[in-house]
Amino acid sequence: MAVRRYQDYLDKNRLPHMWCPGCGDGIILRAYTEALVELDLAPKEVVTVTGIGCWGKADDYLTTQAFHGTHGRALAFATGIKLANPDLHVVTLMGDGDAVTIGGNHFIHAARRNIDLTAIVTNNYNYGMTGGQYSATTPLESKTTTSPKGTPEPGFNVCLLAEAAGANFVARTTAYHATALKNLIKDAITHKGFSLVEVISPCPTYFGRFNGNSSAVNMFNWLKDSAVPISKYGKMTAEEQAERFAVGTLVKKERPDFYTTYRRIHRASQQPKGGE
Amino acid sequence: MIRPYGVQFMQGNEACVYGAIDAGARFYGGYPITPSSEIAELSAELLPQVDGIFLQMEDEIGSIATIIGASAAGKKSYTATSGPGFSLMQENLGMAVYAEVPIVLINIQRNGPSTALATRPAQGDVMQSRWGTHGDHPIIVLSPASVQECYDLTVRAFNLSEKYRIPVILLGDEVIGHMRESLIIPELDELKIINRKTPSAPAEGFKPYTPGEDDIPAIPPYGTDHIVHISSSCHDESGYSHNAPQTADKLVRRLHRKIENNKTDIVQVEWFGPDDAEVTLIAYGVVSRAAKQAVIDAQKEGLSVNLLRLITQWPFADEQVREALKKAKAVIVPELNLGQVVLEVERTNSFKTPVFPLSRIDGEIILPSQIVERIKEVLK
Amino acid sequence: MAGKTWQIVLAGTGGQGLILGGVTLAKAAVLEGKNAVQTQTYGIQSRGGYSQSEVVISEEDVYFPKCDRPDLVLALSQQGYERYRTIVADECIILYDQDVVKNTKRSHDVGYPFSTRVMDIGNVKAINSLFLGSVLKLCPVVSIESLTKVLEDSLPAKILAINLKALNIGYEEIG
Structure with missing residues (x-):
């Protein structure tokens, strides 16, 4: 067995990364590569599919096979890659813009089809790369560069959306909880079917600054304080829940994935019929 | 199956x-x-x-x-x-x-x-x-x-x-x-079936976007020992994003070159009717079928007409269209739009040959009789 | 008639088997080694609405795929009749359903009660075989044997007999 280190999945010639100080993306990238180490997946066995945005730049630093596509379409590209070669491990890295705003349609349909791939969605509640505009996860009345007085739209709950659409595995954690994050990514990759890990992540440069929290340390503390294990979260009052979010494995189902079902249906129809 | x-x-x-x-x-x-x-x-x-x-x-x-x-x-x-x-x-x-x-x-x-x-x-x-x-x-x-x-x-x-x-x-x-x-x-x-070429370079240090002498890279599919990095962003030969001006320029010019340099392989046309004619029709798709009938019908009326049918639409058949423009006294381009290919025909026209559109956009197709009519108008 | 290019239009309402009728006619021509092209004009409705099928048959190459000079137009609806009444040549036959189409005026119009006869035969879906028989009698573009062969090759056994019966009635009852 080849012994790999997380550094083997990173191209040191392409570092340091471009992300701002205090951003969660570097932590998430490390957790992803450590998960690959522990799963003993060689770079050639993994296709990392990225979209556009800060987190969409992650493939620049990775030594896995990679597909850096257009904004919002990562899951559609990934669906083709996975179905064309089901032996590959396909992991999509998307921000809240890619996953549930411009790409929301592909997100719900990939979950509904239960394509056997993993989506690691970094949710920093805004479009960081383009200057801090609001996305479909930005909380109601938050200030962004396109909602200077506060956004009139409520944000999606990404995990509920995935669950409602039919995802087999849904988990949430934060950039603060690095070890839990690594373990959830491992579980997601190992679990057959559509798997989502939502990672709440700080963007002190824009979202934090516009909403009274420009210190990265404060934002990480906020993540620590807001994240409540699912078992405990369920016992909270609605008032307590409003200020917090549940973390951990939220959904784990064994619904057959698309490819398995597709093959079963067509194998059955190709069985020679008696008497013909 | x-x-x-x-x-x-x-x-x-x-x-x-x-x-x-x-x-x-x-x-x-x-x-x-x-x-x-x-x-x-x-x-x-x-x-x-x-x-x-x-x-x-x-x-x-x-x-x-x-x-x-x-x-x-x-x-x-x-x-x-x-x-x-x-x-x-x-x-x-x-x-x-x-x-x-x-x-x-x-x-x-x-x-x-x-x-x-x-x-x-x-x-x-x-x-x-x-x-x-x-x-x-x-x-x-x-x-x-x-x-x-x-x-x-x-x-x-x-x-x-x-x-x-x-x-x-x-x-x-x-x-x-x-x-x-x-x-x-x-x-x-x-059937002649062509499959994309596969790399001869070793997996170690492989750069999938390294072009061959034909300007075409040998990019393997995901799943081999060769690591492939595909990007919608400006990329160098490694496939990783690379934002230098010379990288952007080199890439887009190569993409054009690999097609432009192979137009003889890619461009297909069909000539129909007499080799030399007073009027040449340039048409494609369903309209080229009306045009063929029009060539035959026009001949019966003593008119001298032939057809250049574009099978390859793009890259444009500049050379063949020039030949048509050089030989004919007039060129008619019937098409089910308000004039798209006719613009390209005009672009290639360095002979001052009169070029006439014939358009139809009502959801019906151009009839052979409409083309014959147009030929007569043009010859007047 | 060697070299003759036949143009047959089947016009009526979606669901009357006009497209299938056109395909059947074209296949019979191909069976005889002729060239045949079948096209259609249809609207956005799956059932009902104006629909037409066109067939061009020739021993020569068929270039223009549509009927710009029809030899025969089958009109199973008033709309189909009106659409062609004024634009076809004098010698073009319009074969119309006299149960449905009113106010016919042309000298080369031939009426036949397709709607009532197909009810007599006992299966409305056999209407395309019925009209194909009539079309063939007026316009011998292919032999009735070739058409029979196409029906035999394409129809399920349980509806073949009634379709062959309709084909022959359509053929025999046209004057």
């Missing part, structure tokens, strides 16, 4: 599917739309029988994205659409050009713009097929005029796509797509 061969009688859309599967296509991703839906329906029936994947996507943006992904993972892939769906595919069409992922896109043109006369033919997407995605880019577009060509040119579309690593558009129209007529499907071993 029971593969038909020999003389068959079928619809143009159906012939496209048999052509695709014979060319080796094993992945379809699409969204149904009139008048191309028969391509989706027959693909749904046949692809599972050849161990292929048929996937009905949530929209046309996802459709083209998923076939790009499937092709990158090694399956020859295609989609089919029409008017509004073609518009939705434009962004990722550019991605496939830029990242050099072979795909075949069949566009059965219908009346437009917008929803318009959804069931009626048109040729309004000629310029969109050339320039629909943003940025400078090359493209290959083929235009079938018979059910036989729906089969033959679909095979050729895959071959050109694989050879040059570029999306190829089969630009049909409602009449050609829905028309039924005879065609001859060859035995499989009579």
